[in-house]
Amino acid sequence: MKRRIKYYRLIWLKHDLPAGLSVFLVALPLCLGIALASGAPLYAGLLSGIIGGLLVSLISGSALGVSGPAAGLTTLVASAIISLGDYSIFLLSIMIAGLFQLLIGLFRWGAIADYFPSSVIKGMLAAIGIILISKQIPLALGYDQPDFWTSGFPQLLSAEHFLGNLEKFNQHITHGAVLITLISLFVVYILKRPFAKLLSVLPVPLYIVVAGALVNYLISGSGNVFSLKETQLVNIPPNIFPDIIFPDFTKLFSTPDVWKYGLVIGLLATLETLLCVEAVDKLDQRNRITPVNRELIAQGIGNMTCGLLGALPITAVVVRGAANADAGGRTKLSAFTHGLFLLLAVLAFPFLLNKIPYASLAVILIVTGYNLAKPKLFLNVWSLGPKQFIPFLITIIVILATDLLIGVSIGLLISVYFIIQNNFKAEYKISKTMQHETPVYNIRLNSNVTFLNKVKLRKALDQIPEYSVLTIDGSDSNFIDYDILEIISAFSSKAHDRHIELHLIGIEKVSVTAIH
Numbered sequence: 070m071k072r073r074i075k076y077y078r079l080i081w082l083k084h085d086l087p088a089g090l091s092v093f094l095v096a097l098p099l100c101l102g103i104a105l106a107s108g109a110p111l112y113a114g115l116l117s118g119i120i121g122g123l124l125v126s127l128i129s130g131s132a133l134g135v136s137g138p139a140a141g142l143t144t145l146v147a148s149a150i151i152s153l154g155d156y157s158i159f160l161l162s163i164m165i166a167g168l169f170q171l172l173i174g175l176f177r178w179g180a181i182a183d184y185f186p187s188s189v190i191k192g193m194l195a196a197i198g199i200i201l202i203s204k205q206i207p208l209a210l211g212y213d214q215p216d217f218w219t220s221g222f223p224q225l226l227s228a229e230h231f232l233g234n235l236e237k238f239n240q241h242i243t244h245g246a247v248l249i250t251l252i253s254l255f256v257v258y259i260l261k262r263p264f265a266k267l268l269s270v271l272p273v274p275l276y277i278v279v280a281g282a283l284v285n286y287l288i289s290g291s292g293n294v295f296s297l298k299e300t301q302l303v304n305i306p307p308n309i310f311p312d313i314i315f316p317d318f319t320k321l322f323s324t325p326d327v328w329k330y331g332l333v334i335g336l337l338a339t340l341e342t343l344l345c346v347e348a349v350d351k352l353d354q355r356n357r358i359t360p361v362n363r364e365l366i367a368q369g370i371g372n373m374t375c376g377l378l379g380a381l382p383i384t385a386v387v388v389r390g391a392a393n394a395d396a397g398g399r400t401k402l403s404a405f406t407h408g409l410f411l412l413l414a415v416l417a418f419p420f421l422l423n424k425i426p427y428a429s430l431a432v433i434l435i436v437t438g439y440n441l442a443k444p445k446l447f448l449n450v451w452s453l454g455p456k457q458f459i460p461f462l463i464t465i466i467v468i469l470a471t472d473l474l475i476g477v478s479i480g481l482l483i484s485v486y487f488i489i490q491n492n493f494k495a496e497y498k499i500s501k502t503m504q505h506e507t508p509v510y511n512i513r514l515n516s517n518v519t520f521l522n523k524v525k526l527r528k529a530l531d532q533i534p535e536y537s538v539l540t541i542d543g544s545d546s547n548f549i550d551y552d553i554l555e556i557i558s559a560f561s562s563k564a565h566d567r568h569i570e571l572h573l574i575g576i577e578k579v580s581v582t583a584i585h
Contacts, residue, residue, distance in 0.1 A: 081402050088398035089406025091272065092135055095392045096122075096407055097414060098274040099437075101303060101422070102430035103138040106204060107146040109156065109381055112309040114138045115415050116380035120371055122408015125383065126401045128367035131359040134349050135389035135404045136371060138381040140437050141193075141341045142334065144200045145473050146381060149330040156379075158324060160316035164376030165331025170339055171369030179361035185340060188457045189480035191450060192464030193337075196476060198441025199469065201434055208431035211246025211301060245295035246428040249284050253277045253432040272392060274433045281429030303425040309415060313379040333474050334382050335372075342368050342385040349390035388437075460484045497522070499529060508537040514576075516545060520552040530560045535567045544575035554579045 096118050104114025121136030129136070146159075153159045173181065256276050259265055268276070285302070288295040306312055320327065346359045364385065371383050393403050414422065450461045460483040468476030497518065500511045510533055533539050541557060543549055558578045564571040 080399050081406075084397050084399040085403035086406055088393055088396035088403040090410060091396035092389050092393050092398070092403065092407040093410035093414075094275045095272040096135070096137055096389055096411065097422075098278045098425070098430060098433050099140070099386075099388070100138055100411070101425065102274075102434045102437075103140055103143055104381060105208070105427065105430050106140070106143040106201060106434055107138075107381060108150050109146065110312070110314070110379075111303060111305055112312065112415070113379060113381045115305075115309075115411060116313075116378060117375055117383045118411045119408050119415070120374050120378070120380055121383045122404055122406075122411060124374055124408075125367045125371040126404035126408065128363075128370055129359075129401065129404075130363040130367075131346060131349065131385070131390075132355075132357050132400055133353055133390055133393050133398055133403075134346060134359060134364070134385045134401075135393050135407060136342075136368065136383045136385050137389060139338070139341055139384040139386055140201060140434065140441070141197050142337060142382055142384065144197055145330075145334060145337060147204075149326075149334070153324065153326060153330070155317065155320075157314050157317040158320045158327060159330070160314070160376045160379060161318070161321055161324075161327045162331040162334060162376075163380075163382045164316060164373050165328060166335035166338055166382055167369045167372030167374075167376060169332055169335030169369070170342075170365050170372060173339060174362045174365030174367075174369055177362045179343065179365055181339065181343070185481070186460060186484040188450065188453075188461040189464050189477060189484055190340065190344065191446065192461040192480055193468065193473065193477055195442040195446060195461075196465040196468035196473075198438040199465070201438030201441070205431040205434045205438070208427045209246070209250040209435065211243035211250075211297075211428065243295075243297055243301060245285065245288050245297045246301055246426065248288065248295060249281045249297075249426050249428040250432055252284055253281055253429055256280045257432070257436055273436070277433055277436075278425050278429050281426045281432075282424045285424065285426050297426055301427050303423050303427065303430070305415070305419045305422050307419055309419075315379055316376055337473065337477075338368065338372065338382055338384045339365060345385040345387045345390060348387050349385070349394065352391060352394040354394075456487045460487070497526065497529075504538070508534060510537060510539045512539070512541045514541070514543045514546045514549065514553075517548045518543075518546055518550060518553050519548075520550045523552050523556060526553065527556050530556070533564075533567075533569060535569065538570045538572075539564065540572040540574065541576055542574040546575065549576065551579065 097115075100114035100118040101111055102114075104111045104117075107114075117138040121138075125136040126134075149162060150156060150159045153162070173179065257273060260268055260273050260276060285297055289297065342364060343361055346361060346364055350357070350359055368384065375381065375383055389404075389407075393407075396403075398404075451458050460480045463483050464476050464480030466476075467479045470476075497512055497514045500513075502509045502511075512529070554577065557573070557576060561571055561573075561578065563569075
C-alpha cells in the first residue's frame with residue numbers, strides 16, 4: 070500500500086502537477102469568458118471550473134478528461150437566463166439537467182450520441198461559434214452597455230437594437246479597449262506562426278489575458294483617453310461567498326420553462342460531453358477508454374451540484390482535455406489539481422483577476438467561436454456531398470433564426486429525410502426482360518423491407534401491365550414488414566383479374582382485411 074501511495078505521489082509530482090497547472094492556465098480565462106458570454110455572474114464560471122475539477126474528476130472514469138463551463142452552451146444559457154428572468158430560477162434548470170444526465174447514466178443510455186448525425190452536431194457547433202463571435206464584438210470594441218446584444222441573432226440589426234444604438238455607439242466605445250483587442254488579436258496571430266513554436270509551452274488564452282492586463286496597466290491614468298472604465302474590467306469581490314445566488318425551489322413547479330430548459334441543457338451537455346470523451350480518448354497515448362455511462366453519472370452529479378451552489382452548467386471540455394494530454398497528464402489527479410488551482414485563485418488572488426479587461430476575454434471567445442465555425446469546416450462538409458451539407462447548413466440557419474432546440478430538431482428531420490430517401494432506393498430492385506414477346510418483370514426485395522416503402526412499391530405494382538409475368542423474390546430478405554406483405558397479398562387477387570402471372574419466392578401471403 071505504501072509503495073502504491075509513493076508511486077502515485079511521484080506520478081503526481083512529475084506529471085499531474087505540471088499538467089494541472091497548465092490546464093488551470095487554460096481554464097481560468099475561459100471560465101471568466103464563458104460566464105461573461107452567458108450573462109451570468111463571473112464567479113459562476115469559476116465555481117463551475119472548481120466543481121468540475123474537484124468533484125467530477127473524482128467520480129469520472131476518464132484519465133485525461135477535464136470538466137468545466139462549456140462555450141457550446143453559452144447561447145442556450147444566455148437565452149434561458151433572459152427568458153426565466155431570474156438567475157436563481159435558472160439554477161433549477163441546471164439541477165434538472167444534472168438529474169437528466171444522472172438518469173441516462175444509471176439506465177446505461179450513454180450511446181445516445183451515436184444517434185445524432187455528425188452533420189447536425191457540426192452545424193450546431195458552427196452556429197454556436199457564429200453567435201459567440203457576434204455577441205463579443207461590442208465588448209471587443211469597448212461597448213460597456215451591450216444590452217442590445219442579448220436578444221436573438223436576427224434581431225441584432227433591428228431598429229430597437231443595433232441600429233437604434235448606433236448613434237450612441239461611439240459614446241460607449243473606449244479607445245483603450247479597441248487597442249487591447251487589436252494587440253490581443255496580434256498576439257494570437259504571432260503565436261500561430263511557426264517561429265513562435267517555443268512559446269506554445271503556455272496556452273494562448275494566458276498570453277491574451279497577460280497582454281491585455283499589461284496594456285491596461287500602461288494606458289491607465291487620470292484623464293487618459295485610453296483609460297478603461299471600471300465596468301470594462303473583471304470585477305470579482307474579495308469574498309465571493311456572500312454574493313453566491315442559490316436556486317429558488319419555490320418556482321420548481323410553477324415555472325414550466327424551468328423544465329424545458331433543464332431538459333434541453335441536459336441533452337446538449339450530454340452530447341457535448343460524449344463527443345469530448347471520444348475526442349480526448351483518441352489523444353490518450355495509453356489507449357484508455359472512458360466508460361461513458363459512468364462519465365454521465367459524474368456529469369449529472371456535477372451539474373446538480375452546480376445548480377445547488379450557483380454555478381454554470383458543466384460538460385467535459387475538449388480544449389481542457391487536449392491541454393491536459395499535451396501537458397503530459399497521466400491520471401485524473403491532473404484535473405483535480407487544476408480545480409485546486411482555480412479554488413486558490415478565487416480565495417487568495419481575486420485582485421489579480423480584477424486586472425483583466427473584458428476586451429481580452431472577448432478576444433478569447435472570438436477565437437473560440439472562430440475555431441467552432443472555421444471556413445475550413447464549411448469546405449470540408451461541402452466536399453462530403455449534399456446529404457451532409459444540407460442538414461449542416463439548415464441546422465446553422467434555423468439555430469441563428471430561432472434557437473438551438475428548434476435548429477437541431479429541424480436538422481435531425483432533414484437527416485432522417487435523406488435516410489428514408491436512401492431506404493426508398495435500397496429496399497427493392499426491378500428488372501424487365503422479354504420472353505416470346507411477353508414482358509417478364511422481377512422485383513427482388515433487399516435484406517430489410519419496411520413500411521417506409523409502401524407507397525412506392527404499390528405504385529410499382531400498379532404499373533405492371535396486363536398479360537405479363539411478375540416474380541417477387543424475397544429470398545434475400547431478413548425482415549419484411551407486415552405492411553409490405555399485405556400489399557403483395559392484396560395485389561395477388563388483382564393480378565388474376567389483370568391476367569398477370571404472379572410468382573412469389575420466399576414471401577408468405579397474409580390475410581387482407583378491408584377497413585370501412
